Structures are given as C-alpha cells and as structure tokens.
Amino acid sequence: MKTLRATIEASDMVLAERVRIADNIWSRFWGLMGRHGMPADEGLLITPCYSVHTMFMRFPIDVIFLDKDDRVLKIAPAMKPFRAAVGRGARSVLEMNAERAAQVGVSIGARVLFTETSQAPGQDPRRADDSRSP
Numbered sequence: 312m313k314t315l316r317a318t319i320e321a322s323d324m325v326l327a328e329r330v331r332i333a334d335n336i337w338s339r340f341w342g343l344m345g346r347h348g349m350p351a352d353e354g355l356l357i358t359p360c361y362s363v364h365t366m367f368m369r370f371p372i373d374v375i376f377l378d379k380d381d382r383v384l385k386i387a388p389a390m391k392p393f394r395a396a397v398g399r400g401a402r403s404v405l406e407m408n409a410e411r412a413a414q415v416g417v418s419i420g421a422r423v424l425f426t427e428t429s430q431a432p433g434q435d436p437r438r439a440d441d442s443r444s445p
Contacts, residue, residue, distance in 0.1 A: 313427060317354055317405060320422040324415045326375075327354035327407055330425065334358050343368055343406060351408055356425070358403035363387075364395040371409040376401035381423045386412050 317326040329352060333339045339357055343349065348370050357363065363374055374387040376398025387396040389409040398404065405423065 315356065315425040316428045317356075318424050318426070319415065319417065320424050322416070325352075326405070326411065326415050326417065326423065328352040329428065330354040330356050330405070332356050332358065343372065346370075349408055351411070354405055354407040356403060356405050360404040361399070361401040362395065362397040363390075363404055363406070365390055365392045368392045373407045373409055373412040374398075375405040375407070375412060375417060375423070377403045377405060377423060381425065383417060383419050383421045383423065386417060386419070388412060 313332060315330040315332065316328055317330050318324060319326065329350075331338075331353070333355055334357075339360065343355060346369065349355075349372075361376070365372065369392060371389045371391045374390050374396055375383055376385040376387075376396075378384050378400055379402045381403070384401050385396075385398040387398075390396060
C-alpha cells in the first residue's frame with residue numbers, strides 16, 4: 312500500500328507520518344467508518360472531495376479541506392460523530408485525529424506537502440487499503 316507523509320511546507324512540521332489515500336468509490340465511502348480510533352501519526356486523504364460526514368464514526372476527527380495546490384482552505388476541528396462539513400472550492404480532504412491540526416499549528420493558506428513513504432510489492436499505488444481496524 313502506498314502511504315504518504317504529510318508536512319506543512321513553511322515549517323516542515325509533520326501532520327501525519329502515514330497517510331492512506333482514499334481515491335475510489337469504496338475507499339472514499341468507507342473512509343474511517345467502523346474504526347474505534349486511529350493512531351496519532353496516521354491520516355486519511357480523500358480525493359476528490361469537498362464535503363465529509365462523520366456518520367457511523369466512533370471518534371472525533373480534524374478535517375482539513377485542501378485546494379488543487381494542497382493549500383488549506385478550511386479546518387473543521389474535532390468534528391464529532393454524526394456531523395457534516397463542506398469546504399467550498401476544496402479538491403481533497405485530510406482527516407486526522409482530533410486536535411492534531413492545532414498541535415501542529417495548521418492555518419488557512421498553509422500548503423501541505425505529501426511525499427511517498429512506502430509501497431508494498433504488487434499493490435496499486437493509487438488505491439487505499441480498505442482494511443478495517445477492530
């Protein structure tokens with residue numbers, strides 16, 4: 312599975328060491344539903360995407376809406392389960408643990424850099440791992 316590292320361009324602060332990509336209908340549909348939580352160093356990049364919901368989720372998340380150049384358009388901090396948010400003009404969304412955006416100091420207009428970190432042999436690098444954590 313391809314994973315990305317997400318950093319803030321201006322400060323080199325790490326948002327997430329391991330970011331999965333959800334870029335097909337099923338990985339985008341499932342997103343983080345059904346999980347009990349996510350490790351502090353993980354994230355989920357949903358693309359294309361301009362709105363999200365937290366229906367059937369069990370934990371709050373930070374939602375960062377990104378434009379076509381991966382610049383932060385909007386931050387929905389600590390979004391609780393059964394809520395929805397829209398990012399006008401967004402092309403993708405980065406979901407992370409609640410409070411992570413504030414810990415790292417993410418701000419509107421900041422650019423997020425994504426760099427590839429690993430890929431298992433034989434897997435399509437454009438697809439997210441659809442496995443579910445118990």
